Amino acid sequence: MIRPVVLTIAAISIATPLQAARFQFCWIGGGGYTMEGIIEVPDELVGTGIINETQVTGFRIYGFHNGIPVGSWTLDQLTPQTTWTLSFDTTKLEFPTGGERLLNRYQAWNANGAVNDCGVGGFGFNAGNWAQDVCIDNTYIEVSSIDRYTPLPAFAMDVEMTCNAVQPMS
Numbered sequence: 449m450i451r452p453v454v455l456t457i458a459a460i461s462i463a464t465p466l467q468a469a470r471f472q473f474c475w476i477g478g479g480g481y482t483m484e485g486i487i488e489v490p491d492e493l494v495g496t497g498i499i500n501e502t503q504v505t506g507f508r509i510y511g512f513h514n515g516i517p518v519g520s521w522t523l524d525q526l527t528p529q530t531t532w533t534l535s536f537d538t539t540k541l542e543f544p545t546g547g548e549r550l551l552n553r554y555q556a557w558n559a560n561g562a563v564n565d566c567g568v569g570g571f572g573f574n575a576g577n578w579a580q581d582v583c584i585d586n587t588y589i590e591v592s593s594i595d596r597y598t599p600l601p602a603f604a605m606d607v608e609m610t611c612n613a614v615q616p617m618s
Contacts, residue, residue, distance in 0.1 A: 467491045468505045471541060471602035474611030475573070479591030481518075481582055482611045483573055485509040487536060487602060494538045498552045501534040509557055511571040511582055515612070518584050519571025521558040531560040531572070536602070543600040547577030555600070559583040575600065 468488040475483040488506030493499055508522040526532055535544050535552040546553040559565065559572025559582070566572030566583035573582055579593035580600070603609060 469494045470506070470605050472605055472607070472609060473543070473600060473602040474609050475580070475600055476611060477580065477582060477592040477594050479589070480514040481589060481592035482512045482515075483509055483582065484512070484609075484611050486605075489536065489538060497539050498535055498537050498544070500536075500552070501532050504534060504536070507534070507557075509571065509573060511573075511584065512611075519566075519569070521566070521571050525558070530558055531556045531565055532558065541602045543575070543602065545575045545580060545597055545600055547575065547596050555580075563588040 467490070469491050470486055470488045473485050473487065477483070486506065486508050487504060489499060489504055493503060504523065506523060508520065510520045511518045533554055533556040535554065536542075537544055543555055544551070544553040545555065548554065554577075555573065555575035557573045558567070558570060559574040561574060561576050563572070563574045563581050563583045564586055566586060569585055571582065571584055574580070575596065577596060579596050580598055581593040582589050
């Protein structure tokens, strides 16, 4: 016989959502392109090392060109056709880069390796084996490309971030 207290505890634990840790990040690309985003992961995964896209509970990115919004993508928009590969180091709080898929150093957020499949009117980011860059409206934005090994750290939500592209001095 199952006791009513056990049933109550079980019902409460099923109804209680898992707590998610939230981190923010920003990326400064070439040609005045920047991106800001938020990643959410279950609390129990923080500090455990590398996780992948199947373990993320929330994700969104916002793209800008010279500070003007150019598009966004959220995990809510994920479909079977969406390019979605992510590695996140929950110990170092960074997205590993460099493009080595077997080493979990590859990012494809609504943008494939050719950076040309982010959807009509869409926005995506790729940190692959050639460069880090963005896709806008199914188009690879070549001028956005930066070195593939450029670090991409994440920060606690209470840390003030600046994600402004550096303007060259004349």
